[in-house]
Amino acid sequence: MNGAGFLPGADANRPPAPGDLALPVAGHKLLTGPDGAFPRIGELPDRADWVPVGTLDGVPAWAADVADTEALPGDWQSWRRLAAHLPEPLATLAGRALAVITWRRTHRWCGACRAELADVPGETARRCPGCQLYVPLRLSAAVLVAITRPGPAGRSAPAGRAASASRPAELLLVRHSYGPTGLWALVAGFVEAGETLEAAAHREVREEVGLALDRVAYFGSQPWAMSGPGTLLTGFTATAADPNAEPVVDGRELTEARWFPLDALPAELPPAYSISRWLIDAVAAS
Template sequence: MTDPAGSAPQPDGFRPGADRSRPPAAGDLALPVTGAKLTTSADGRLLRVGDLPADTDWVPLGTLDGTPAWATELTSAEGVPGRPRGWAALAAEVPEPLATLAGRALAVVTWRRTHRWCGACRAELADVPGESSRRCPDCGLYVPMQLSAAVLVAITRPGPAGSPDELLLVRHATGPTGLWALVAGFVETGETMEAAVHREVREEVGLTLDAPTYFGSQPWAISGPGVLLAGFTARAADPHAEPVVDGRELTEARWFGLDALPAELPPAYSIARWLIDATATAARH
């Protein structure tokens, strides 16, 4: 996860990996997944491998501050110490990089559940040592864990004379419909991220942009496993143009002065909020 200031990653933190060269130790971190929820201790701390039965089937996730982390899929959280929560609830309470580790646990477990059989010859897939991927032992089909890229963009234009710039915020037709958020969408095959920014803005609000500038990225575990959000900033090519929502993905779009943003903004742990806050801060300097 890239922080709002764009600082370099620290040497510790979460490092993804798929090393099975040693078995889990009792003190290693444990992330039990049940459906779309993860179980943590009652106070939000991660469980340990020793908290679960000895015959638990563990999947490697990487390391958190040097400590190996493992996930497991459970049919029920009954009997597991702690409480199950969705990723959004967990990410709202815990610091980075724990939220990213939790998102990887959900992504890895979900992918393994939905990619058990070869799509070419129907044989059961086998894990590839040291990788988050599988291979068919019969036909050799290689199946890596997919990553879906999506873009979101903070669009600004000059405000009235003597006023701060304005930021375009939208309300989506699905998800948390009460929030004022940013234009966003998935990148299509064969498309650059910058092209996706232009296309999504043109399709959803009918505006054209100057060249977008890359801001940062964040792994995201709400809209589906294996999603990577890439944030951009851009200026409206026509400062007088008004948005026209597509009526399908968006229900409303409005310009807000950067000194008068609404209270119903994306949560503080999201790159959407980082973009909005960074844009507002830049306008004050």
Template sequence: MTPRPRFVPHATPTGVAGADDLCLVVAGRKLLVGADGPFPYVRDLPTGTECVPLGTLDGHRVWAAALPSPDSGLGAWRSWRALAGELGEPLAALAGRALQVMTWRRSHRFCGACTAELGDVPGEHARRCPACDLYVPMQLSPAVLAAIRRPGAPGRVDELLLLRHAYGPTELWALVAGFVEAGESLEEAVHREVGEEVGLSVQGLSYFGSQPWAMSGPGVVLAGFTAVSSDDDAEPVVDGREVAEARWFPLDALPDELPPTYSISRWLIDEAVKNSR
């Protein structure tokens, strides 16, 4: 079996970008596909392109760069979702980091306090204002999602709560999810989101894992949980605005329209199925 590549993120530059270093190029919400692999090399880019350190892949330096718009002369451009589906981890995480870092840099050029142009902080994905000394780090936006199980009747398999959103990829059956509010713990956010989205309460909350998620914007990290419905007879109630539909599905009869295999949402669903056997 071929070992998976290992990506180690960091923001400390080690010299200048070399011609044979990988460089993930971002334009808007698209990434440039390499001619001889999933990502291009520095030598493939226009002369003078600014490269920002992302980390190392199997010990080799990896950089990111940004263009104002996709340049058809450089090659094909793909969405992160399309690339992540083909590449899997950890290359999906590397592409997501490039998209998040370069999107953050584009949207944080000027000081929010005095409007002066910000300068880079060496060794960090952060900026500082030369006029008022405001420090602007690349901040994380935590979000939670939960796989909620309902015990089945004697002799019957357990059920999993799945819902369809009224926006985004509306064809998918997904898990309850939402951003964490200020002053709120991850666990509190799960309880609040479950109540808001489907009108239920849960118990037995257990942390599952986390994943950076480039589709929802720069700095988003998803924290996944498992939980059990507090009431075996409770049915989900949706408002029709944010969530269009929610249902209990037997774990041996889940719908085909599930989240992609590279997502923590799918990992949670697959784990629930595995534990039900």
């Protein structure tokens, strides 16, 4: 079967062919062709270091580590920019090429005995010829949590006095002290060893804004090419256990945390290609 869409893989059943997709990577940038999509192998100078990264609609795709953007003239773009304008699954393919090349560049030597690692054919993995240590491209899991609470009428109507107007529910958004600091984003963090995704969601929210959660529910996931070679973002929805509790920011990771009515969310939200935004949009539409 010629798989439709993008299928990640590491099999090189044959050498790169002129019509195959080529994804040269220099640092954090990828080369794009004149039409904004990826060039073909036959359009680029010959090189021997193509690494298989999968197939797109059955067409093999190859990545290569290019020393710098000067070495290969063309339109070099960050994954962030590519993800903003390329349709899926092209952005995912670009993310995998960036992840694989970054991993290869940062996992060259055995961490146990310092020998040079060797590629394991057919896998995105290396093995130490000295001590047999197996070094796959490992994923780091991170959680993002969209926390809601009822609107003012729903959470604190005094006894005996009916709430006259039903105000919309509210979503907790935070501002980080690093990265794009102007964005209103979701509470997020990496999963610790020995922790489930759900436990990480509870812990990150408790640590970063001091809130307890109810009804934590899985929403979806997204491979993310920006933070290291293999990050998998997982999204959750949850409600605040105490609807009247206010967030308290830790002051280190976060500078601000605020409840926003779902019909009055701020304009400075995460980009449309991110699971953060998918979560926020889904909650706002519910």
